[in-house]
Amino acid sequence: MRRRERLTGFLIIFILLTFSAYSNSMNVGGRMLQPNHQSNSNNQTYESNNNFEDRKISKKSDINYKLDSKEKTSLETETINKNKDSAKTDLLNSRDSKIENELASKQDNRDLKINNHREENNNDGKEESSEITFAEVERKPLIKRVKVHRVKSGETLWDIAHQHNLNIDSLIGANNISNMNSIKPGQEFKILPIKGIIYRVSPGESIASIASKFNIKAETIMKDNNIKDSSKLKIDQNLILRGAKPEFSYQDRLDQKFMYPINTRITSYYGPRWGRIHEGIDFAAPMGSPIRAVSSGRVVYSGWASGYGYVVIIEHQKGLRTLYAHNSKLLVRSGESVGRGEVISRSGNTGNSTGPHLHFEVQVNGRPENPLNYIHR
Template identity: 45%
Template sequence: MGRLVPIVVLVLVLASVALTGTGVPLLITTDAETQAFFTPVGGGEPLEGLLPGRPGVELTSPTALPGRHGRLGDPVQRSGAPGPLTAEEPRTSTGSRTSPVRLSAGADAEPRPRVFTYTVRSGDTLWDIAQEHGITVTTIMGANPDLVPSRLQVGQEIRLLSVDGVLHTVQPGDTVSALAEKYGVEPDVIVQANALDDPEALEPGTEVIIPGATPTIVRTVIVGGRAVAIYGEYRWPVLGPVTSYYGPRWGRFHHGIDIGAPYGSYIRAARAGRVVFAGWKGGYGYTVILDHGDGVTTLYAHASRLLVRYGQWVETGQVIAKVGSTGYSTGPHLHFEVRVNGVSVNPLFILN
């Protein structure tokens, strides 16, 4: 009987190879035992797809084989005693080491949120960068308070979060419970995201990531020789090239920007607000003015058709008019202004 055991084992191994193709040893466990099976490396096959129909079988490590994102990379070494299977510790784009990714067995888990540096490339916009990294423009703006979206420069470094949320700088007296209440999240979310040992002992000046929170965007503009803070996001009212900029033009001062767009294109509210004017306004043609509070108004001129009325409340992105060429205009476009306490400011400093 003792001679039959190795023969049976050999037969089982050969059968496995015949069924699965050329194989390499993959360390797995069944209960408390550790054994080596021959399983084909599929050049990137998900681990769970390599072990179908084997109840009670799980990876020795809850992370992954050498490679990235839980997929097979280089073949497992055949020689020497097999070691534990561990995932490579992730690094930020600047090379600094972060905490290892920890996954619970039998379930997909995500790495702890992190902050990293991104270098702006030719052709980048904030929208492109946000899409590439799976976050919103709001998250990027919140993590870079001094960033002017319209003035991105190639080679410029900006800070990104790996998840949507707020990068909060701890102030004296801050506690996890207070931050959770302020940002509308559960305290455990903050504790787990930042691996805090003592949730009530935050060190002033350090930064904590608050996943799921919405940052308050603040822009500072100079009005009448003094700095004025503008809160909130302002989206582009229409998509198109800027055909004329804020500043001196043709011997006069141009108090806004002109955005080229096809006749009839939708004009959208840059931010939620109340309609305080909707009608004909001399050289501006058909015009809409929205009041956003805090002394901030936006103006949309030369429209072909108005779609809102005086006193109406509109939401961010809501269609309020259509592009036209009414008033003093040489072709279809939107003339867009931002005013703070009645004084015009450069919209490009405000728009996301």
């Protein structure tokens, strides 16, 4: 029994020892393995983290590269488009500018043509066509193409003539110049479009007689003055005579002095009157008073003239005439020679007259001038 008890005790002890040893071995093995497992786990985690970061960096690099490539491509595309747009805009602007310049040039030419034609028609207020040609402008009478020059300080007649490619004769033949050596700033002179003179038609004159007087062709006078019917020439009509020279010179003006045609008071002077120019002076002359020639000369007309009534015209020398109007009776005939102081008519109230009086004119180169510059008592 005791032996069995002993064996049982030994068995129990062996079992306990074995179990204890097994337990210890298990605990030791567990503690040994745990650090290695943790190390491996940490290593794996570190490697995993490193790989993740590398992947993140790689992805970022890829993304950045892709973004840079897209931005670069977008920038290049935008630059190309801008260049194309700029080139297209420049082309359009150039084309538009060219079109605008052509339109502006056409408009300028049209405006210039219209303005030139309106100036030639002396601004008569009528609407003009834009299709006026220079040939049509050239057909305008020369008298309507006369310009005006306003004298500047220091200018002389010779300066003005040279400036407009004319000569002194053309200035004298178109203007009333009493003193060639004394012109004033602001004074105005007519400038002819050609070399010649302005001639005013007197009673009894015709195209043929004027042409013969100045030795020019009648056809030239009619063409330059746009006269289609020579029989319709009017008294006091102004003509431009191409190439003609003034008959009465500056020196002639200084030497010539006239007597009074009648010794009475002057009732109306030369100059503006009733909205127009009074081209002579009026003397009080009771009906039938004797009228005398102011100087010797030849009677070039004696008869009726519209507006003047019965009139006498005397030529004292080439370019210088005197006119006596509104007479009641004429005592001389055309072609007769008269002497200074000779009675040539009797005063009256014929023609456009408001009462008996003498209308007296001095005509120089076919135009009336102030008689007071030529007559003295």
